[in-house]
Amino acid sequence: MDQSYPLSGIRVIDLGQIYNGPYATFLMAMAGADVIKVEPRHGEPLRRRSIADAGSLPLALLNANKRGVTLNLKHPRGRELLVALAGTADVLLENFAPGVMARLGLGHETLRAANPRLIYASGSGYGRSGPDRDDLAMDLTVQATSGLMSVTGMPDGPPVKAGGAVCDFLGGTHLYAAVVTALYDRERTGRGRLVEVAMQEATLPTLVSNLGMMHLAGGAVPPRTGSRHGGMAIAPYNVYRCRDGYVAIITATDRHWLNVLDAMGRPDLKDDPRFADNETRAAHMEVVDKLVGDWTMTLDRDDLLAAARRHHIACAPVRDLTEVAAGPHMHERGMLTPFDHPDLGPITAMTSPLRFDGLEPPALSPSPRLGADNADVYGGLLGLSADEITALEDDGAI
C-alpha cells in the first residue's frame, strides 16, 4: 500500500463478522491499513451463508483489500497464535457477543498485557455493560429496540424496518471512528486502549427529530409519520407519487416554497396566510401535501425533476437500486467501480465514503478466499515454517 494513505503502516487483526465489524475494518483497509481477516476454519457466518450464495456479494464488497486467514480459537494453539498476531498489530477488532473473547481467555486485558500499544475494539448490539448486555443483537433487533422501527412506516400500518442494515453500519462507522480516535490518542500517550460501540447507541442520535416531537408533546409517543418530517415540523416534506414513480420534495426555506408555487403555476397562493411560513404550512400539512401531490401526479418523474431543477426546488427521485448502481455520479467520483471478482465475475464494487484530498480510492483487490493468506501471514508475519503451518492445519488449529 502506498505510504501516503493515512493508515498505511497500521496492522489490524479483524475478527469481525457479518456487517458491523467488517465494515469498520473495510474503512481501515481503504484508508491504507493492512487488515488480516481472521475466520474460523468453516468461515465466518456471512461466508457460510455465502455458500448458499445469498451472502456472496456482501462478503465480497465488505472484505475487499483484506488478507484472510483461518484460525480456530477453540484450539489452544489457535489461541496462542491469536496472541502472537495481536503482538504484531496496532488494532484488534471483534464483534462477537459480549463476553465471548473473555471466556476464550482472550479478553482485552490479556491481549493488551501482551501488547500495551494494542487498541482493542469491541462492537456489539448493546455494549459491554448494562442490563440488556446479553440480549441477542442483529440489525433487525436493534432497529426494534432502539426505537427506529417504531417511527418507520405508514401511520396506519405496522412498524417496519429501514430497508438497509442501518444499525449495523451506524455501529460499524462509529467503531471505525473510535479506533482512529484511539490511534490518535496513542500518539500522545503511547498506550492502546479498549474502545467500544453499541449499535443501539449509534442509532439513537438519528431520532433527534422524533425525540423533539415527543418533547413538545409533553412526553407522548410520537406517531409514525410515513415519509413526513419526524417532528411534523416541515411542510412540504414528503414522498409524492408521480405518473411513473415517486419523488421526495422538501422545502427547507420559505423561498423554496415560493419556488414550488412557481413550478406548480400557482403564484396566486403566495399570499395565502395558510402557507405564509413553515410554521403555518406545517399546521396545514394535509392541504399542503394534497396541493403538491395533485401536481406531481400530472407529470412523469423526469419532467418533474427537470421542473424542480429549473425552479431550484429540493426534489429527488426515489431511485431503485439498478439506477443507483448504474448512475454516473458515484462512478465518476470513484465510490462505485466495475470490478472483475475472481469468484463472482463482473460486479459493481464500492470504495470508501471517506475522501482525502489528493488520494484516489486505493486499487481494489478481491476479498480473500477462506484461509488464502495462511502461508503469507503465519509464515511471513509469525515466522512459522511450511511444515509447522501444515501441522497446524492438520491439527485443526488453523
Place this chain on the structure above:
Amino acid sequence: MDQSYPLSGIRVIDLGQIYNGPYATFLMAMAGADVIKVEPRHGEPLRRRSIADAGSLPLALLNANKRGVTLNLKHPRGRELLVALAGTADVLLENFAPGVMARLGLGHETLRAANPRLIYASGSGYGRSGPDRDDLAMDLTVQATSGLMSVTGMPDGPPVKAGGAVCDFLGGTHLYAAVVTALYDRERTGRGRLVEVAMQEATLPTLVSNLGMMHLAGGAVPPRTGSRHGGMAIAPYNVYRCRDGYVAIITATDRHWLNVLDAMGRPDLKDDPRFADNETRAAHMEVVDKLVGDWTMTLDRDDLLAAARRHHIACAPVRDLTEVAAGPHMHERGMLTPFDHPDLGPITAMTSPLRFDGLEPPALSPSPRLGADNADVYGGLLGLSADEITALEDDGAI
C-alpha cells in the same frame, strides 16, 4: 476539559448546520475537543426552526458542550475573523452546499494557506465533484436518491423513508471519522488536508444485502421486503404482531430455529424438511412466517419476550420512544442522562456512542445560546478588546 480525553487540546471551528455537521462536531466535543459553533447573526437553520420550538430539543442535544459565537460571513470583517479563527484551530468543518465557502472567498485552499495544519472538513449530500454535486440535499432527498427509500416499506405500499435521519447521521459519523483520520495522519506529515464525505456514499454500504439480492437476480430490481431480510435469505426474520404490540425475531443459526420450535411447543416440526436449514426455510418463508406469527399473536409482548429469553431466541420488542428514553439500560451506561437545560427545563440528554475505557462521558454543559461566547472567543481567543467587539456587533460583522 480533562486532558485525558482523546481530543483534548484540539480546537474545532464548527460551521455545521442542522444535523450532519453538528453531529460530527458533537462527537468531537464529547471526545474532549474545544468546539466553537459559529452561526450567522440570525442563527443556523435549526436554531431558526427552534424559535417555533420544533427544533429546540435537537439543537440542544447536538450542540451540548460547544461554545457559540455569531459571525457574518457576508461582511468583510466577518470573513477576516473566520480566517483568524481558522488560524487558531486544528479543524474547520462545514456542511454548506458545495461551493458556498469558495464563493465567499473562504475555500479550503485559502484557509489552509493561512494555516497549513488545518483540517478542512466538508460534509454534503453528494460530494464536491460529479454531475449531481449541486442537487439540493437533505436527509429526505438522500434517502430517496441513495436507494434506501426504495427498499423501505411494505411490498404492497409506497416507498417510505426510514423514520430517523439516518443519512444525515451516517454522513456525520463518517465525517467525524474522516477528520480524526486526518488528525492521525497529521501527526506523521505535519500537514492538514481537505476531507470530505457525501451523505449518499455514506448510506450506500447499508444496502449490501439488497445489492446482493439484486446480483443473484441477475440485476433485477429488488422488491421492498417489509421487515423481512433485505436479501430474502433468512427465515424467520421479520416483525411479528403479538397481542399488545410487535416483536422482531431473527434466527441467525439453525440452533435458533430449533429454539423457536421449542418455545412454540412444536418439537414435531424439527424433522420437517421444509425447515431443515436456513436455505430451505427461506424457500418456505410464507409458511415459516405464518407459523411464527400465529404463535406470537397468542401472547402479550412481555410474556413473549420472557419465553424468548428462556429459549435463547433473538427476539426484541419494537419499543416506542418513551420506552427507549426511559429504559434503564442506556441510562446505566451513561448514554442517556437527565439534564436540566437552562432554556428547555428537564430533558433526557445523550452523550457519545464512542466509549473509551476508563473515561466516563464528559459532564454535559448546555448548548450555547446564540452568540453566548462572543466575548470569550473574540476577546479571549483573538485578543479583541470589549470596544472592538461592540463595534463589530454594531457593524453587523458578528
